[in-house]
Amino acid sequence: MSHERLHRIRRHYEARLAADRESYDILDWSSREAQQARFAALLRVLRAEFAPGERPWLLDVGCGLTDLASFLEAAAFPVRYLGADITLGILAEARRRHPGRALLAGDVFAATPLRSRGVDVCYCSGVFNLNLGNNDAFAAAALPRLVELSRAVAVANFLHRRTRHQHPHCHYFDPERLIRSMTARGLEVDLLDDYLENDFTLVLRRSGPG
Ligand SMILES: C[S@@+](CC[C@H](N)C(=O)[O-])C[C@H]1O[C@@H](n2cnc3c(N)ncnc32)[C@H](O)[C@@H]1O
Incomplete structure (x- = not known):
């Protein structure tokens, strides 16, 4: 990722940090319910x-304040959780709020110490939201990387282009276009788009045995 894009992401989320601010608000979700509706889509996949x-x-890529770990604990779905984020201020606040959670600072889509098929599930919630001017190309390159890191499945959500009230600083995706680009790369893709008007989730895996 270019330095300019990295700084845009860090500036955006670090400017929202405040010790007494609710986590969903720091992370630029419209409400706790909207944030958790996305996590609930992942939970459906995990249960299946x-x-x-x-x-x-x-592996929770773009983990923010690790609210997913709290959500899965509350849902009594135990996982071995590892969060990763590129915004250092966000990670510091995550450590302050939830000491002891395993966290990694870095860009999982670039060179990282992570092994191919090193985790069972890779998850990305909200990582593709901020308009960086290259979101479609970024997502098309990032999703196969998430599948490569996963033994079972990679799950990611995106803002949907059908959204009525769109914010200029966000990017809205066409699910069919993303699915076509993933199947062209030989991946199997399932679409979940029944949980929020402004969002959809892709469930990706390598096709064929192994
Ligand atoms: C909208 S927030 C969502 C946080 C969390 N996933 C949640 O749903 O509560 C997006 C997060 O992704 C992080 N992020 C954006 N691009 C990233 C990248 N390439 N690698 C790792 N983290 C990234 C940001 O720093 C931010 O913390």
């Missing part, structure tokens, strides 16, 4: 994919 008590390894 893993037996109760299996405790899959889950």
Whole structure:
């Protein structure tokens, strides 16, 4: 990622930080419910994919303040959680709010110490929201990387182009276009788009055995 884009992302989220501000608000979600509706879409996938008590390894890319870990704890779906984010101020606040959670600073889509198929599930919530001027190309390159890191499945959400009230600083995706670009790269893709008007989730895996 270019330095300019990295700084835009960091500036955007760090400017929203305040010790007494609600996490969904710092992370630029419209409400706690809207943030959690996205996590609930992931939970549906996890319940279909893993037996109760299996405790899959889950890499939460763009973890923000690690609200997903709190959500899964509250839902009594145990995972082995690892969060990663590129915004250092956000990670520092995540550590302050939730000491002891495993966190990694860095860009998972570039060179990282992560092994291919090193986790069971890779998840991305809200990582593609901010308009960086190259979102379609960024997502098309990032999603296969998430699949590469996952043994089972990669799950990511996106703002939907059908959204009625669109913000200029956000990017809105066409699900069909993204799906076509992923199937052209040989990935299997399922679409979940029934949980919010302004969002959709892609569930991706490598096709064929292994
Ligand atoms: C909208 S927030 C969502 C945070 C969290 N996933 C949630 O849903 O509560 C997006 C987060 O993604 C992070 N982010 C954006 N691009 C990233 C990248 N390439 N690698 C890692 N983190 C990234 C930002 O720093 C920010 O914390």
